[in-house]
Amino acid sequence: MDQLLKLWQSMGIANMDIGQAMMMAVGCGLVYLAIAKKFEPLLLVPIGFGALLSNIPVAGIGGPDGMIGMIYTVGVETGIFPLLIFMGVGALTDFGALIARPSTLLLGAAAQFGIFATLIGAVGLNFVPGFDFSLQDAAAIAIIGGADGPTAIFLGSRLAPELLGAIAVAAYSYMALVPIIQPPIMRALTTAKERRVVMQQLRPVSQLERILFPFVVLMLTALLLPSAAPLIGMLTFGNLLRECGVVERLSRAAQNEIINIVTIMLGLAIGSKLSADKFLALETLGILVLGALAFCIGTACGVLMGKIMHRATGGKVNPLIGAAGVSAVPMAARVVNRVGLEEDHHNFLLMHAMGPNVAGVIGSAVAAGVLLALTGP
Amino acid sequence: MDQLLKLWQSMGIANMDIGQAMMMAVGCGLVYLAIAKKFEPLLLVPIGFGALLSNIPVAGIGGPDGMIGMIYTVGVETGIFPLLIFMGVGALTDFGALIARPSTLLLGAAAQFGIFATLIGAVGLNFVPGFDFSLQDAAAIAIIGGADGPTAIFLGSRLAPELLGAIAVAAYSYMALVPIIQPPIMRALTTAKERRVVMQQLRPVSQLERILFPFVVLMLTALLLPSAAPLIGMLTFGNLLRECGVVERLSRAAQNEIINIVTIMLGLAIGSKLSADKFLALETLGILVLGALAFCIGTACGVLMGKIMHRATGGKVNPLIGAAGVSAVPMAARVVNRVGLEEDHHNFLLMHAMGPNVAGVIGSAVAAGVLLALTGP
Amino acid sequence: MDQLLKLWQSMGIANMDIGQAMMMAVGCGLVYLAIAKKFEPLLLVPIGFGALLSNIPVAGIGGPDGMIGMIYTVGVETGIFPLLIFMGVGALTDFGALIARPSTLLLGAAAQFGIFATLIGAVGLNFVPGFDFSLQDAAAIAIIGGADGPTAIFLGSRLAPELLGAIAVAAYSYMALVPIIQPPIMRALTTAKERRVVMQQLRPVSQLERILFPFVVLMLTALLLPSAAPLIGMLTFGNLLRECGVVERLSRAAQNEIINIVTIMLGLAIGSKLSADKFLALETLGILVLGALAFCIGTACGVLMGKIMHRATGGKVNPLIGAAGVSAVPMAARVVNRVGLEEDHHNFLLMHAMGPNVAGVIGSAVAAGVLLALTGP
Amino acid sequence: MSETVLLYESLRLMLIGMGIVFSFLLLLVGILRLMSWTALRLAPLPQTEPAALPAAPGSGDGVPIAVIAAAIARYRAGRRR
Amino acid sequence: MSETVLLYESLRLMLIGMGIVFSFLLLLVGILRLMSWTALRLAPLPQTEPAALPAAPGSGDGVPIAVIAAAIARYRAGRRR
Amino acid sequence: MSETVLLYESLRLMLIGMGIVFSFLLLLVGILRLMSWTALRLAPLPQTEPAALPAAPGSGDGVPIAVIAAAIARYRAGRRR
Numbered sequence A, B, C: 001m002d003q004l005l006k007l008w009q010s011m012g013i014a015n016m017d018i019g020q021a022m023m024m025a026v027g028c029g030l031v032y033l034a035i036a037k038k039f040e041p042l043l044l045v046p047i048g049f050g051a052l053l054s055n056i057p058v059a060g061i062g063g064p065d066g067m068i069g070m071i072y073t074v075g076v077e078t079g080i081f082p083l084l085i086f087m088g089v090g091a092l093t094d095f096g097a098l099i100a101r102p103s104t105l106l107l108g109a110a111a112q113f114g115i116f117a118t119l120i121g122a123v124g125l126n127f128v129p130g131f132d133f134s135l136q137d138a139a140a141i142a143i144i145g146g147a148d149g150p151t152a153i154f155l156g157s158r159l160a161p162e163l164l165g166a167i168a169v170a171a172y173s174y175m176a177l178v179p180i181i182q183p184p185i186m187r188a189l190t191t192a193k194e195r196r197v198v199m200q201q202l203r204p205v206s207q208l209e210r211i212l213f214p215f216v217v218l219m220l221t222a223l224l225l226p227s228a229a230p231l232i233g234m235l236t237f238g239n240l241l242r243e244c245g246v247v248e249r250l251s252r253a254a255q256n257e258i259i260n261i262v263t264i265m266l267g268l269a270i271g272s273k274l275s276a277d278k279f280l281a282l283e284t285l286g287i288l289v290l291g292a293l294a295f296c297i298g299t300a301c302g303v304l305m306g307k308i309m310h311r312a313t314g315g316k317v318n319p320l321i322g323a324a325g326v327s328a329v330p331m332a333a334r335v336v337n338r339v340g341l342e343e344d345h346h347n348f349l350l351m352h353a354m355g356p357n358v359a360g361v362i363g364s365a366v367a368a369g370v371l372l373a374l375t376g377p
Numbered sequence D, E, F: 001m002s003e004t005v006l007l008y009e010s011l012r013l014m015l016i017g018m019g020i021v022f023s024f025l026l027l028l029v030g031i032l033r034l035m036s037w038t039a040l041r042l043a044p045l046p047q048t049e050p051a052a053l054p055a056a057p058g059s060g061d062g063v064p065i066a067v068i069a070a071a072i073a074r075y076r077a078g079r080r081r
C-alpha cells in the first residue's frame, strides 16, 4: 500500500499542474508549426520538443540536475552555443554580393531601425498595467527585430535569461513568417515602376577580397565596438575557414558537424526556458506583438532606404532589395526575388538582394553589440 | 642515482599490483571477444581498451585528474551519454512494424519478466555468504535482462555506479550471445507446427502515424511514469527527428556524428569502471550468472506470451516472435527469422519480429523507470 | 553626454594598448603564413585567428568568462584536446612500414636527441641576462624538437602553460619549414653514393600484426614509462580502431568529426595564449632560436644514425631516411623522397621513410613521457 | 534490512513492477490503435488511389496492371520513404 | 526608475544606437571599397586574360568565341569556386 | 637553483633521457620482431597461396601468369586493405 502510494505520488498526473499541461501543449504546437507549416523546423522542432520534455512533472529534465538543464548551463548560459552557430553561419555564407556592392550595407543598417523602435515600444508598454520591462529586457526583446536567431539568443541569454524562451520562439517564428509579413509592406511602399527596376550585373569578386573581408570587418569591430566582437569574431572566423581555401576539413566541420550538433542541443536548451510561469505571462503577449512590430518597421525602413538609394543613384537600385536588410538569410532575399518577379517575369533580384541580406546579419550583430555596450551589465 | 631511483619508482612494473595486471588482461580479453568473435564491437572495443588504459599504474588515466576519469564525470555520472545514445537509437529505429501491429507490445512486456525475476535472484544471492546486494544494486543488475545497453548504463549509473563496469560488460556480452542463448529456449518451448505459422503481411503505415507515435508514447510516459521520461523522451525525440521529414540534417547528426562520438567516449568511460577491487570480486560472478538467467527467463516469457497470443488469435501469431521482445535490436529479430527458416524455408519472420523487438526497447525503458521510481534515491 | 562617454570608454581604440595591437598583427601574420605559404594551415589558421580574437581589448574573449578562455580551461588545461587529436593521428596512421622493418625505430630514437640537446640549450640560455627558464620550462621548449604538434601542446600545457603559445607556434612553424630546414643538412651529412642506395621492397604485413601492434606498444609503455601512457594510449587506441576492422563507424569518427572539431577548438584556445606580456618577451626569441636548433640537431642525428645503420647492414639502408625520424608526418618522409629522387630519378624512398617517420611519433611521445616523469610536478 | 525482509521487498517490487509494465504497455496498445484510427481518418494512405485507378483506363486487360500497381503502392507505402 | 525616465532613456538609446549602427556600416562601406581597390591592384582578377585571348587565335570568327569565353570566365569568377 | 646547478641537472637529464628513449625503442624493436614472428606463425599471410597456384593450371605458359598473380597478391597484401 505504502509502495502503491509512493508510486501514485511519483506519477505525472498526480503532480502535473495546469501550467505544465499548457506548456506541453505549446511545445506540441511549435512542433506542429515546424512540421506542418515548415516554420524554421531546424530550430522549432528541438525547441518544441525541449519544451515538452522540460515540462514533464517530477522528471526535472530541464532542472539543474536534468540533462537539458545541464546543457543549458554549459552551452547557453556561457554563450558558447549561439557563437558556434554563428561560426557555422559564417562558414555557410557567401559574402560576395556584399563585397561587390558595399553600399548595400546601408540597407542592412536601415533595417535595424526596427530594433531600436521596438526598444521604445517595449519601454512604452510599461505604461500599461501588468508590464514591467527593465531597459535590459527591452533591449533583449528589441533584438527580435534583427531577424537573426543566434544573435537574438546570444543577447537574450546575456541581458534577460528569463525571457529567453519567448524571445527565441518569437524570433524564429517571425523569421518563418517573413514570406507573409514582408510582401504587403514592400508593395505598399513602392511604385510598380520602382519594383520593375532591373539592376546591373554584380562584378566578380576575387579570392583575395574574400579573404581580406573577414579581417576588415573584424578589425573595425575590434576598434570601435568590442562588445560585438564575440559575434562578429565567430562569424568572420567561420567565413575565413570557408574562403581561405586551405582548411577544407575545418570548413566542412563548421558547416555540418558542429552546427548540426549544436543546433540540436541549443534547441532543447531553449525549449527548457519555456516554463509556464515565464511564458504564460502577459509579457509574452507583449513580446509577440512587439516582435511583429519590429519586423514590420525593419522591413519598412529597409525599403525606404532602398527608395533613397534609388533616387541617389538615379534609378539604378531597385528599392525592393531593401526589405532583405532585415537578414533572415536567405528567406528575405527570396521574398524580394518573388515580389520582383510579380512585376517583371524576367527580373531576377535574388543575387542583388543577397548583399543587403548578409549586410543585415552584420547589422544586427552590430546593433546587438551597441545594446550590450549601453545596457549590459 | 637519486634520479634513477625516481625513474624506477615512476615505472609501471615497480607499481603494478596483481589486480591491475589481471584487469589489463580482462581488458585485452574484451577486445579479443569484440574483434575475433564480433561481440558488440562498437562498445566492447572502447570498453576493453578503456579498462586497459585505466589500469595502467601511476598514469591515473581513469582517475579524477585523468582524461577518462573526467569523461566519466561529465558524461556518465550526469547520465548524458546514455541518453544521447538513446536519441541516436531513436533516430535509427523504424517503429513501423510496431505501429502496424500494436499488440506486439505485449510480447515486449512479457520479456521484461526476466528483469524482475533477476531482481529476486540478486536479492536471494544475499543468503549466500559473501554477497551483500542492496535493493538498488539488485535493480541495477536486473536491468541486464532488458538486453538494452544504454538503458542498463543509465540505470546502473543512477543506482549502483560501483557495479557499472560489470553490469555494462554483462549487458553487452549477453546481447552479443543472443544467437547462442535464445534458439534452444525457443525450440524447447514451441512445437514445430507453431514455428511454421506464416503471419499475415503487415499493413502499411502512414507518415502521420509515424509522426504521432513519438508524442503518444511520450505523453503516456509523462502522465504515468515520469521517471522513465528521460529515456523515453530522448528515444522519441530521436525518432521524431527521423520521421518528421523536415530536419534531415539533425536526423543525420543524431544517427552518425553524435552517436559515434559518444560511443567512443562512453566506452572508454565505462572501461574505467573495470577496476580490480570492483570487478575481481564475487559480486561480478553473481552478476554474470544472474545476467544469463535474466536473458533466458526474458526469452522464455516472451515465447510463452507468444504462445498465449497464438491461441488467442486462433493461430495467427507465430510464438517465435515473442523471443524478440527482449530487445537486443536487431539481433533478436534476426535470430527469430533464422529459427523460423529452419522449419519452413519460405517463412520470413524478420519484419514480424521487428514489432516485438522495438517494443522490447520501450518495455525495458519502462521497466527502468519503474525500478528508478520504486528504489531510486 | 554621460552615455557618449560610456560609449567611448567601451570602444576598442580607447582601450587598446600597444601590446595588443602587436599581438593582433602577429595573429594576422600567422594566418598569412598559413594561407599564403601553406604553413600547417589546419592549426595556424585557428591559432592566428584565436590570437586576433583574444587580443581584442575590452571583449575579453580569451579571458575566464570569454568563449575561448572557457574552451582553453575545458580542453587544453585538462590535456583532453591534444589527446583526442592524438587518437585521430593514430586512426589516420598506417604503421605497416614500421611493423615490416622495426629497426627503423632506432632512427626515430636518434632524432629525439634534438629534444635533449635543446634542453641543455634552454638551460644554457639562463647565463644570458634576461632569461630565466626553469627546468620544466626548458623541457617544454625542448619538445619542439619532437616535431609533433599534439605532443608539444600536451607537454607544454603540463609543464609550462605560460609558454604554451610560443611553443605551439614554434612547433607548427618549424614543422611547416621541414622542406626548407632539412635538405641542406641531409645533403651535407651524406655522400651522393649513400643517397643513391636503393632499399629492398618492404615485406607485406598481416592484419594480425597490425592488430597486435597497438597492444605491444602500449604494454611496454605501461610497464616502463607510464607517464607516456596517456599519449601512447590514445595513439594506439586510435590505431586499433583503424586496424581492427570491426568498428568502421568509430574509426571514421576519430579520423574526421572528432579531429576536425577538436582542431578548431584547440587552435582557438592556443591562440588565446598569444598575449603580449607572454609572447612579446625575450623568452619567445629564445624559444624560436632553440626550436630551429632542435630541428636541425634532430635531423642531423637521424641522418647520422642512418649512416650507422648503412654501415651495419652492409649498405642496405639509405641514410637519408634517418631524417624522417623527427616525425612531422608525412612531410619529413616526403622530403626524404624528394632528396632521394634528386640523386636517382627512379629511387622512391617514400615507403621506406614512413617507418622512421611514424617511429618518430612514438619516439617523441616516449621522450615527452621521460621529461614528464623526471621534471614533472 | 535483513535478507528476508529484502527478499519480501523485492517480491513486492516484482509484482508491482510487472503490473505497471504490463498495464502501461496494454494501455499503449489501446492508445496506439486509437491513434492509427484517427490518423488514417485525417490523412488516408495513398493506397486509396489505386482503387480509383481501374476506372480510368477502362479496357479489360488494364485491371491486372492496376492491381499490381496498387500492390506496389501498398508495399512501398509500407516501407520507409 | 520611473516609466518616463526609462522612456527618455530608451529614446536616447535609439538615437545613439542607430547613429552608431549607421556610422559603423557607413565606415565599413568606405573601408570595403578601399579593400577591394587594393586587393584588385595586388591580385587582378583572371578575367583580364580574356582581353588577351582574342589576339592569339587570329582569324575573324574566333572573336565571338573569345567573347563568350571571356563572359564565362567573368561569370565563373563571380561565383564561388 | 643557480644556473650551473641547473645546467648540470639538465646534462644528467639528457643522458638519462636519451638512454631511456634508446633502450625503450631498442626493446620495442625486439618485441615487435617477436610479435611478427608469432603472428605470422598463428596466421600466415595469404601470399602463401600463390606458391600453390602454379601447380594447378599445369601447362608451361601458366607460370609467368602465376608469378605475376603472386606478385600482385604480395603487393596488395602489403598495402592497407
Ligand code: NA
Binding pocket: A145, A146, A147, A148, A325, A326, A327, A328, A360, A361, A363, A364, A365
Ligand atoms: Na538583421
Ligand code: NA
Binding pocket: B145, B146, B147, B148, B325, B326, B327, B328, B360, B361, B363, B364, B365
Ligand atoms: Na528490452
Ligand code: NA
Binding pocket: C145, C146, C147, C148, C325, C326, C327, C328, C360, C361, C363, C364, C365
Ligand atoms: Na618526433
